[in-house]
Each structure stands twice: as C-alpha cells, then as structure tokens.
Amino acid sequence: MIIFTLISFSPGIIVFGEDNKGKIGIGLNYPGFSVRYFKSDRTAWEAKLQTETNILVVGARLNKYSNLRSNNKIQIIKGLEVDLVSFKGDTAEGYGMAAEVFLGGEYSISNKLSLQLDFGPALVFLMDRDYKDVKANSLEFVLNLGINWYLRGK
Amino acid sequence: MKKILLNKYNTVAVLSVAFLVYCGLSFAGFNLGMTGAVKNTIKILETNKRNQSNLNIKGNFTGTGSSSVRKSDAVGTIKKIAVITYNWFRVENINSTDFSIPIMTNEIGKPVGLVFIDDQDKVAGCLQIVASSTDTLNLLPLTKVKDGVTQIDLQLISFSTDTYGNIAVPEYDPVGADKEIPFSQDEKILAAKITKVLGSILKDPDINNNGIVDFIENRFFKIGFRYGLNVGQLPAGGTDGTYSATIDPVVTLNGFRIDCKIFPDYVNNSLPITFPATYTWTHGSYTGHENSDSLTQNFDGPGEGTVPPVDGEYIVDANSIGCGTLTFNVVGQQDAVDSILILAPTFHISGGKLQKISWVWKAYNNLAGDPIDGSAFVDNLAIQISGETSTSYNSYGGVPPDVGYHNWAGTTISGSDTEHVIGVNNLDWAADCHGILFRYDDKFGNRVNVSFRK
Numbered sequence: 001m002i003i004f005t006l007i008s009f010s011p012g013i014i015v016f017g018e019d020n021k022g023k024i025g026i027g028l029n030y031p032g033f034s035v036r037y038f039k040s041d042r043t044a045w046e047a048k049l050q051t052e053t054n055i056l057v058v059g060a061r062l063n064k065y066s067n068l069r070s071n072n073k074i075q076i077i078k079g080l081e082v083d084l085v086s087f088k089g090d091t092a093e094g095y096g097m098a099a100e101v102f103l104g105g106e107y108s109i110s111n112k113l114s115l116q117l118d119f120g121p122a123l124v125f126l127m128d129r130d131y132k133d134v135k136a137n138s139l140e141f142v143l144n145l146g147i148n149w150y151l152r153g154k
Numbered sequence: 155m156k157k158i159l160l161n162k163y164n165t166v167a168v169l170s171v172a173f174l175v176y177c178g179l180s181f182a183g184f185n186l187g188m189t190g191a192v193k194n195t196i197k198i199l200e201t202n203k204r205n206q207s208n209l210n211i212k213g214n215f216t217g218t219g220s221s222s223v224r225k226s227d228a229v230g231t232i233k234k235i236a237v238i239t240y241n242w243f244r245v246e247n248i249n250s251t252d253f254s255i256p257i258m259t260n261e262i263g264k265p266v267g268l269v270f271i272d273d274q275d276k277v278a279g280c281l282q283i284v285a286s287s288t289d290t291l292n293l294l295p296l297t298k299v300k301d302g303v304t305q306i307d308l309q310l311i312s313f314s315t316d317t318y319g320n321i322a323v324p325e326y327d328p329v330g331a332d333k334e335i336p337f338s339q340d341e342k343i344l345a346a347k348i349t350k351v352l353g354s355i356l357k358d359p360d361i362n363n364n365g366i367v368d369f370i371e372n373r374f375f376k377i378g379f380r381y382g383l384n385v386g387q388l389p390a391g392g393t394d395g396t397y398s399a400t401i402d403p404v405v406t407l408n409g410f411r412i413d414c415k416i417f418p419d420y421v422n423n424s425l426p427i428t429f430p431a432t433y434t435w436t437h438g439s440y441t442g443h444e445n446s447d448s449l450t451q452n453f454d455g456p457g458e459g460t461v462p463p464v465d466g467e468y469i470v471d472a473n474s475i476g477c478g479t480l481t482f483n484v485v486g487q488q489d490a491v492d493s494i495l496i497l498a499p500t501f502h503i504s505g506g507k508l509q510k511i512s513w514v515w516k517a518y519n520n521l522a523g524d525p526i527d528g529s530a531f532v533d534n535l536a537i538q539i540s541g542e543t544s545t546s547y548n549s550y551g552g553v554p555p556d557v558g559y560h561n562w563a564g565t566t567i568s569g570s571d572t573e574h575v576i577g578v579n580n581l582d583w584a585a586d587c588h589g590i591l592f593r594y595d596d597k598f599g600n601r602v603n604v605s606f607r608k
Contacts, residue, residue, distance in 0.1 A: 030187050052189040054247075055196075059188070083188055089196040091246050091256060092203050096195070098188055119184055124195040130244045131258055134206055136199035140191035143184035 020044070020065070027116070029146030032057070036148070042066065048081075057098065059083030065106075073108045077118055085126065092134065096126035100142055112150045119143045207256035209299065211268070213308035213324060216251045232278055234271040236359075236369035238293075239264040240352060240599025243374040243417060245271075257296065265293035265349060265598055267356045270311070270322050275370045279313040279322030280356040283329060285346035286339075289489070290316075292353030294328065295335055295345045297597045298530040303334045318485060319357025341530060344517050347493040349598050350486025351378060362478040374417040377470070377482040379463055382408035382603040385496050388590060390608075391503050391583045398500045399606050405496070405518055407462055408605065414470050416477060425474070430466025430484075462491045492519040495531055496604050497592050501583070508581045511537065511590075512573035531596050532569030538591040539581070546586040549574055560586065569597070 020038040027034040032050030039045055046061035063079040081100040087093065104118020122142045128134035185191040204210070215232055235246045235253060239261055246255055257266060268281040285291045294306070308324035315321065328334040329342050337345065355361065359368045361375035368375055384406040389397035412427055465487050470480040496518050502510040514525040515532065537549035539558065548557065551564020562577035581587065592604040 031189055032187070050187050050189045052187075052193070055189045055192050057188045057192060081188070085188075085192050087192060087196055088247060089200050090249055091254075092196065092200050093245075093247075094199070096192075098191065100188065122188065122191050124188075124191050126192070126195050126199045128199065128203060131203065131206075131260075134199065134203045134258075136195050136202055138191070138195040138198050140194055141184045142188055142191050143186055144188075145186075 023150055025114075025148045025150045027146045027148045029116075029144055034061070034146070036061075036063065048083075054088040056086045057083045059098070075106050076103075077106055077116070078103045079118075081122075085124070087126065092128045094127050094129040096124065098122055098124045102142070102144070104144070106148065114148045114150070116146045116148055117144070203258075204256045207258055208304060209257040209262060209296070210254050210305045211257060211266075211294070211308065212252065212254040212305060213311050214252045215311055231273045232270050233273045234275075234370070236267075236269040236271060236367070237261070238267040238269065238356060238369075238374065240376070240378075241415075241417070243369055245369050261296065262299070263297055263597065265295045265297060265345070267293040267352070268322070269356055269359060269367070269369065270313070271367055271370065275367055277320045277357075277359060277367055279311075279320040280353070280359075281308075281311075282316075282321040282323055282353075282357075283327045285329075285342045289343050289346040290321075290353070291329065291342065291346040291349065292356050293345075293349050293598075295337060295342075295530065295597075298336060298527065300334055300336050306334045316357075318354050318483075321357065337530065338524075338527075340517070340520065340523060341526060344493050344495075344526065344531070345598070347486065347489040348495075348596070348600065350489055351484055352376065352599065354483060354485045358483070361480045361482060362472075363481060364478065372418065373477070375470075375477070375480050375482070376415045376417065376599075377468060377484065378413045378415075378599055379487070379490070380411045380413055380601045380603075381462075381491065381494060382410065383494065383496065383605065384408055384607070385604050386606050388587065388606045388608045389501065391501060391587075393506045394504055396500055396502050399498065401496070401498060401516075401521060405494075407491075408603070410463055412463070412468065413601075414480070414482075416472065416475070426471045428469040428471075430464055430468065432466055433461075433464045435461040463487050490600075494518045494602055495526060495528075495594075495596065496602075497535075499590070499592070499606070501587075503583050506583055507579060508539075508576050508583050508587055510573055510575050513592075514572065528572070529568070529570035531598070533595045533597045535567040535569070535571070535592060535594040537567070537574055538593065539587055540589040540591070541586045542588055547576070547578065547581050549577070551577070569594075 020041045023038040025036045027036065031052055032048060034046050034048035036044045036046035042065045044063040046063055048059055048061060050057040059082055061079055061081045063077050065075045065077055067075055079102055081102060083098040085096040085098055100120050100122035102118040102120035104116065106114050106116045108114045120142060122140050124138045124140055126136045185194060232248060235248060235255060237244050237246060237255060270278040272278045280292055283291050306328045308326055310325040312323050329337050331338050355376060361368055386399050386401040388399055391397045414425060465485050468482045468484055472478060472480050495515050497513040498516050499511050499513040501508060515528040517523060517526055538545060539547040545558040547560045549565060549567055551562050560578045560581050567574055589605060589607045595601050
C-alpha cells in the first residue's frame with residue numbers, strides 16, 4: 001500500500017516508445033529480480049532470477065513493446081520467457097525447464113520508475129534427480145508483478 | 155496544475171485497474187511468479203513419483219512430544235531420511251512428524267535401510283528391528299514382500315543408541331512369517347547376520363570422519379567382503395542316476411577380498427586398504443581393482459588365505475580422490491562368515507553325461523535346518539564346471555576366452571531357480587566334471603564363490 005501510495009502521486013513524465021534503445025532497467029518482481037537492456041526502442045532482453053524456499057528459477061525474457069494509442073504512459077508488452085529450474089521438494093529433488101508466452105503492460109510512474117504486470121501460459125517440465133523416469137509436465141498460468149527502475153535513458 | 159491532477163487521476167486509475175487485474179487473476183488460479191508454477195509442478199512430480207512406487211514406508215515421531223528425540227542427550231527435529239540399498243542411496247526431505255517414503259522400482263527386491271537425520275544434519279538413528287536376542291536387523295529385507303502390500307506402517311519411531319551407534323526403533327516390526335515381509339524366523343536371523351557390516355555403517359555414517367553425515371555430502375562409503383569357499387566333494391557318480399554332493403562339516407575358506415565402493419562416483423578406483431592390527435595373517439597390502447567388473451572398486455585380501463577377516467577398523471586411503479581417510483568399523487564379521495548361504499547340489503546323470511543340476515539353499519551354520527528360500531536372498535547364480543585342466547562348461551555360455559570347451563548360448567539363473575538343465579548333451583561326468591564352482595551375488599550386496607571338488 002505504501003508503494004502504491006507513493007507511486008500514485010509521483011509525476012509520470014517518462015514517455016515510452018521512441019528513445020528506449022540502450023536503456024538499462026533493474027526490476028523487482030515477486031519473488032525475485034531482473035535486469036533488462038533495450039536492444040532497440042521496442043525490444044528489450046531481460047535476465048531474471050526468482051527464488052522461493054528450495055526453488056530457484058533462472059531465465060531470460062524477450063520483451064516486445066508497443067504503444068497504447070490512448071495513453072503514451074502505458075506500453076503493451078508481449079514476449080517469451082525461458083527458464084532453468086532447480087528444486088527440492090518433500091520427496092523429490094531435481095531440475096527442469098519452463099517456457100512462458102506472456103502479455104501485459106508497463107506503466108510509467110516517473111521518469112525512472114514503472115510498474116509492470118503481465119501474465120500468460122507457461123509450460124513447466126521437471127525431472128527427479130535420482131530417478132530419471134520420474135517426470136512431470138504441467139501447463140500453468142503465471143502472473144508477474146514488478147517494479148522497474150531505469151538507470152539511464154537515452 | 156490541471157495537468158498534474160489529471161496525471162494523478164490517470165495514475166490512480168491505471169494502478170487500480172492493475173490491482174484489480176492482479177487480484178482477479180490471482181483469484182482465478184494464476185500462479186504468482188514462475189516459482190509458483192514450479193511449486194505446482196513439483197506436487198505433480200511427487201504424485202507421479204508416489205504413483206510409480208508400489209510400496210510406501212510410513213511412520214511417525216509424534217509420540218515423543220516434539221518432532222523427535224534424537225537420543226537421550228540431545229533433541230533434534232527429523233528433517234531428512236536417507237534411503238539406502240547396498241548399491242545406491244538417496245535423501246528425502248520430510249516436513250512433518252509423519253513420513254511416507256515411496257520405495258522406487260529399483261529398490262523393490264533389495265534390502266532397504268533408513269537413516270533418520272536431524273535438523274543439524276546429525277544421525278538421529280538408523281532403523282533397527284530385533285531379529286533375536288543377539289541379532290538386530292538394520293535393513294528392511296524387501297527381497298520378499300507379500301503380494302498386494304502397498305504400504306508398511308512402522309508406526310511410532312523411537313530413538314536411542316546401542317554399542318555401535320544411533321538407532322531408530324519402530325513400534326511395529328513388519329518382518330515375520332505372517333507380516334508384510336514374510337521372512338521365517340530363521341530367514342530373519344540370517345538376514346540380520348549377513349547385513350551386519352552394512353548395518354554398522356548405517357549406524358554411524360560418517361566414514362570420512364568430518365563430522366557430517368556422508369549422505370548429506372552426497373556420498374555413500376561402503377565396504378563388503380567377497381568369500382571363496384571350498385564346501386565339499388562331488389560324488390563319484392555313475393552311468394545313470396542321481397547323486398548328491400557331500401558337504402564338509404567344516405567349510406574351508408579359499409580366500410576373501412575386501413570390496414570398497416564409493417557412491418555415487420568413483421566406480422573404478424585403486425585405493426590402499428589397511429587391515430586391523432588384529433589380522434596378523436598374510437594378506438596383500440594392496441591388490442588393486444578389477445576394471446572388468448563394474449560392481450568392483452577395490453580389492454584386498456589373501457589370495458590363498460584361510461583365515462576369515464576379523465572385526466575392527468579397516469582403513470581406506472581415499473585422499474587421492476579427495477575423499478580423505480575412510481575408517482570402516484566392521485562388526486559381526488564372524489556372524490557373516492558363519493551365515494553364508496551355500497548350495498547343496500544334486501547331479502542328474504544319464505548315459506554317463508551330466509544332464510541337470512538341482513539344489514537347495516542352506517545356511518552354512520545350519521545345514522540340518524530347513525532349506526532357505528533362495529528368492530529372498532540370492533540375486534543371480536552362475537555355474538562353472540572344470541575338467542582336468544580347463545573349464546569345460548559355463549551356465550552363462552560366455553565369449554572367448556571365458557568359455558568352456560563345451561560352449562553354448564548360456565542362460566541366467568535367478569535365486570528362485572532350483573535347477574539348471576545342462577545346455578550341451580556331451581558333458582561327460584567322469585572326464586569333464588572334476589570341479590564345480592557356484593558363484594552367486596546375494597541380494598544384500600555380497601558375492602560368494604562356492605566350490606566342490608572330486
């Protein structure tokens with residue numbers, strides 16, 4: 001709520017779209033963080049790490065931006081995420097992969113701060129470390145919420 | 155001013171919409187972050203694992219008032235259980251006062267040990283059930299499980315110590331003639347005696363003496379002994395008939411080898427082994443390993459020795475592979491030797507040719523007792539017959555140079571088999587059968603060579 005209140009009343013003056021190339025952003029998401037780099041004005045590569053008790057997810061994202069005509073402070077993001085996973089459960093320990101297609105938006109709160117929300121289907125594949133024939137595939141729906149802080153604009 | 159206010163309203167509106175979308179999607183079952191999706195998939199994987207297992211071993215620690223009592227002088231919460239067979243191990247995490255361990259396909263048919271590990275990564279106890287007034291069993295012999303049994307409930311586990319280490323005693327003993335693991339009392343005692351060496355490792359599994367349970371370090375240091383025995387004489391036989399071998403009242407030891415393995419790696423290493431000082435008889439100080447045998451890591455022992463190994467500390471220098479000095483405190487060695495299973499064979503001869511060999515399994519220390527159920531103890535058996543100067547026949551056939559001069563395609567013999575039909579029809583009892591070697595691997599990780607000579 002504190003974060004919500006702060007960002008609600010901060011002036012939103014960043015404008016997405018035409019001058020993103022070279023921009024670097026650090027993101028805090030639940031439950032992890034990421035670093036993104038704008039390869040072009042509308043394409044950003046992102047390295048991300050998420051961790052919870054006995055779960056580690058490390059991956060990469062390709063974010064494609066496009067403007068919302070009615071509001072230049074909001075950009076639509078669509079993209080692809082690929083992750084490597086390691087885990088330790090109650091009766092299984094192992095590793096795996098995940099891939100997600102997502103759609104969402106990023107809203108600029110100030111010239112350096114933005115809020116991001118995206119969601120989409122993810123395919124998760126896990127394998128037991130000791131028993132290679134024990135596997136699981138699952139189609140899950142993932143919701144990501146995060147705050148991005150841009151170190152520099154162009 | 156008006157613009158700033160509009161900006162504020164826009165921000166509030168967008169954030170409110172985002173917040174509502176977030177709540178709505180969360181409520182609709184979306185996972186928060188990829189870790190949430192992974193968490194769900196772990197549950198599916200663990201269900202799959204459980205479903206792939208036909209047997210679960212369960213129990214609880216609730217009777218102790220906390221998660222568990224490690225032993226009288228310390229209290230700890232049980233956090234892990236190491237599941238051990240003679241050739242593999244794994245560590246399961248547990249998060250409550252109840253546990254349920256799926257026994258996997260490759261563990262069914264083997265003895266399974268459970269080592270309970272506390273939140274300080276110390277051994278709380280190794281599962282132990284009483285076999286007799288002098289013998290305890292530290293591995294559940296899942297070599298024989300009653301049909302239809304899908305769960306064994308050990309009930310309340312209590313922790314204490316004995317002379318050799320920390321033990322975990324279940325309220326319910328599942329090993330017994332009318333129980334889930336239907337061993338007769340004789341078989342139960344036999345299993346207890348021949349697993350004492352491994353049991354002593356499980357009670358104090360810090361073989362590299364670094365204060366950390368070996369299994370937590372992803373290591374399982376194991377030592378075992380392989381015996382060669384001269385058991386008795388082949389019958390003189392005749393042209394036609396059935397003739398039984400004579401078993402000597404005192405079995406002679408041909409020799410033995412120490413077999414040290416380090417799991418999960420280092421299958422073929424050559425590590426020096428030092429015998430206890432009390433073993434004063436001749437033995438090789440170091441004889442290397444057999445690369446041809448994937449089950450073999452290190453061997454040491456008297457090639458022609460007739461004195462069995464003794465209890466005491468066997469020290470393996472594993473510094474060359476970064477595992478330090480391994481100290482195995484071997485106990486119950488005499489029990490293991492006395493309880494070796496041997497075959498009592500009968501030879502079926504027709505027209506002077508050996509047609510078939512049949513047998514029953516006996517405990518060496520109880521030859522007059524009932525036959526032992528080979529399927530519960532013996533994994534595989536090979537028969538090698540010698541002529542006067544060379545091998546005349548192998549049950550497994552083989553490829554040169556490991557073939558008999560009466561060669562054939564060969565077959566496998568399991569512990570449940572009680573006869574072998576000779577694969578060739580010209581194996582002459584008088585000329586081709588001067589000695590017979592039965593070599594078996596038992597289901598407890600031991601290899602034994604049993605020889606008969608004419």
